[in-house]
Amino acid sequence: MIEITNLSKSYGSTKALRDLNLKTSSGKIFGFLGHNGAGKSTTLKTLVSIHNPTSGSVMVDGMDLMEHRLEIKQKIAYVPDTPDIFLQLSAGEYWSFLIAAYQLDPVAVQSRLEKLTSLFNMNFHIDETLSSFSHGMRQKAILIGALMVDPDIWILDEPMQGLDPQAAFDLKEMMKSHAQKGKTVIFSTHNLDTAQQLCDELAILKKGQLIYNGPVEKLLAEHGNRSLEEVYLEMAGRVDQPIMSDLNGEHRE
Secondary structure: OEEEEEEEEEEOOEEEEEEEEEEEOOOOEEEEEOOOOOOHHHHHHHHOOOOOOOEEEEEEOOEEOOOOHHHHHOOEEEEOOOOOOOOOOEHHHHHHHHHHHOOOOHHHHHHHHHHHHHHOOOOOOOOOEHHHOOHHHHHHHHHHHHHHHOOOEEEEEOOOOOOOHHHHHHHHHHHHHHHHOOOEEEEEOOOHHHHHHHOOEEEEEEOOEEEEEEEHHHHHHHOOOOOHHHHHHHHHOOOOOOOOOOOOOOOOO
């Protein structure tokens, strides 16, 4: 379980997150929704220790993130919001780097790596550099690295961006399977149909503030079982509109 308490993050005078409080449970697919700049990536990058919070805390399986970074990193596979990383490495070198970082047995992980490269049609590109790949192929290479490691928690920031329909479908099936094993999938997306299809629970952010956290079914039921797209756009509004109310109907600036 991941528990976020009063989490805030500022970049100079810009407040990217404002007192975020939420919990995610094992065995669930948890989605983050929000317009660009809402705080989704900031939250995910804080969970994987890329960013330090300005204030607040993150607990993972009872361990404080600030005190147990290495132990918690071993529990997490992360796909960033852009695949433009380690471009000087070949795909095979990148995967070998992750195997070493997670202290995995290369022989034990080989079968899973071969299945993933075949599934994502990357088995003939292992020796090519990431810099030579298209955006979609880079995304597949980064995904394969994360899925190959296969720890308890997957944190995926816009993971389907750039994927072809078959690859996106296969990834969604793997996300479902991971959660069904009692593990955790956390991902952000702008595709509201995908969120409605996959997510057990949602967090909706606007301007760094949480405006909904809970089950998808509950959210839709409270809004006459309309589509998630309609409900989300009604709640989040345009980015330049003020936040009108929280879940209790109280005015918030």
